[in-house]
Structure formats: structure tokens, C-alpha cells
Amino acid sequence: MDTCALITYALAGELGTLKEILDGRGRWTVAVQLECARFFRDNNGPIMRINDILGPPLVSEDDDDFQRTLEIQTAIGGKETDIGLANLGEAHSLALMIRHRYQYPCFVSDDLDAIRQASLYGFATIKCRELLNLGVWDRLIKPDEAWSCYENLISARPSISTIPEVTDRDSFNGWLGIKLCDWAHPRSTPAGQTVQVAPLAEDSPLPGHLPPARQSQKALPASKQGTLPIAQQPINFRAVPATHAAVGRTA
Numbered sequence: 001m002d003t004c005a006l007i008t009y010a011l012a013g014e015l016g017t018l019k020e021i022l023d024g025r026g027r028w029t030v031a032v033q034l035e036c037a038r039f040f041r042d043n044n045g046p047i048m049r050i051n052d053i054l055g056p057p058l059v060s061e062d063d064d065d066f067q068r069t070l071e072i073q074t075a076i077g078g079k080e081t082d083i084g085l086a087n088l089g090e091a092h093s094l095a096l097m098i099r100h101r102y103q104y105p106c107f108v109s110d111d112l113d114a115i116r117q118a119s120l121y122g123f124a125t126i127k128c129r130e131l132l133n134l135g136v137w138d139r140l141i142k143p144d145e146a147w148s149c150y151e152n153l154i155s156a157r158p159s160i161s162t163i164p165e166v167t168d169r170d171s172f173n174g175w176l177g178i179k180l181c182d183w184a185h186p187r188s189t190p191a192g193q194t195v196q197v198a199p200l201a202e203d204s205p206l207p208g209h210l211p212p213a214r215q216s217q218k219a220l221p222a223s224k225q226g227t228l229p230i231a232q233q234p235i236n237f238r239a240v241p242a243t244h245a246a247v248g249r250t251a
Contacts, residue, residue, distance in 0.1 A: 001026055001054065002109040003035040003089040004160070005128035010036075010046040012156035017149045019053045021135035026108070030057040031069075031092035035085075058096045069095040076113045090114035097123060110160050129153060129161050136176050147172055 006028070009018045018026075028050065040046050051057075060066055073091035090111055097105050098121065107118040107125045115125045126134070132150055135141040141149075147169055153161035166172045 001028055001032070002093055002107075002111065002114065003032050003039070004110045005108050006032065006036055006050055007039055008110070008128050008153060008157050008160060010040075010050070012149070012152040012161075014149045014152050015046070015049045015053065017135070017141060017145060018131070020140050021131050021138075022053060023140055026054045028054045028057050029089065029092045029096055030059045032089040033057040035089045058100075060092070060096070061099065065095050065099055068098060072117060076111075076117050087111070087114060090117075094118055094121065094123070097121075129163060133176055136178065143173065143176060143178060146176065
């Protein structure tokens, strides 16, 4: 997850809801942790809560991670001489998502430039308010909890969290794409047979119903491989290391 999304949930007092939605599957990086610490300054409470939700932050493993972070940061923020610490958390998150090559990776962010950059790598992307939709559909939170959380999100950061088409509870339910009577009861087949909603597996990726990340680019001819900057090189998401094959995480 990126910094903006975490700060939004913290300011809204909804880190508990975020924990329920992520269900142990979110991750953050040391750059995101630094940005959060700078934002909250002497208040360590939110940082400790986030650490409880996401675990210890991921760190760079070698110079390739550093170089890739710089290139992505430049691509998101503009000229290298002007970027400073701008978009560092987003860039570091994407760099380490590339490093670990998680199965079904999903980038959580409200930064449109970072979202566009993540899409270039074939990563699924989602805004922090859209986590509410996924939480309801994955049956990790109830529609009432989602609505309460949404009200708190828009109260804390309206410019980021407001959904244009949502004006009241009914339109919010429409945005969720649910009928409360259908949500509250087991689903039924056309023949009338009851089908219980299966619980999420512990290694289920977030979001559970998103398709695998698509290939970001066609493979380069062998003669041209290695000629692109690291941040522009195509990634084969099918080549998932065995140690990560059953892990679904967000960054």
C-alpha cells in the first residue's frame, strides 16, 4: 500500500476496518513507513497500528532495487533533479513488487500518476475507497460497516475519498453492486439449490476476485533485451519464484 491510502484510513479512524479488509495480506515498504512517520511526526500510535496490520516493512535488497526505485520515481514525478522525496513511497512499493514478483499483485494508491505507472507493469490497481467494495464482496466486512467507513473517509479527506456517483446510502449500495437481501443470505442457483459462500483461503490473493495480473508488454527480441532502463523492462509475471507462488500481497 502507498502512503496516501494509509494516512487516509488513519485520519478517518478506520485502521481497524482496513485490517479486516486486508486480512493479513497487505504489505508496505520502509519508504512508506518513513513518509507516514514524517506525516504523523511525534504521534507513534498510527505507525504502530499500521505495523500491526501490514507487518515489518519491506526493504531494498541490493543496488538494483535502489536504481529501479529512482527510475520509477522519476517517471512518476518528473525530472530527476526536481523530485527529491516526492513519490518515494509509491516508487519504492512498485520497485519491490517487481523484485518479489508476487502472484496476483495489487497496488493500492490514490495517486493517479503512480496508478498509471503501476499499470505499465501489468499490476492491478485499486484506490483506497475501493477497498470497501472488495471487503464487502469478500465478506470480510458488512455493508453497514462499509457505509460507516466511507462516511469517515470522506469526512477526513473528501477530495480523495468522495465517490462522485454516491450521494446517499442507496447510491452507495448501488456502487457496491449489491442488494442487501442477497448479501445477507446464502446465494442460490437458478434451480433453487443453496450455495454457501466459501471462506477465503489463508493464501488467497487480494483482491480475491481479480484476475491474474496481465502481461505488461510483449517480450523483447533477444537482440534488444537489456537495452531498456530497468523501470521500462517488461516483466514476465508467469515466472513466479517458488517461494512466492502461493502468496498474494498488496504493496
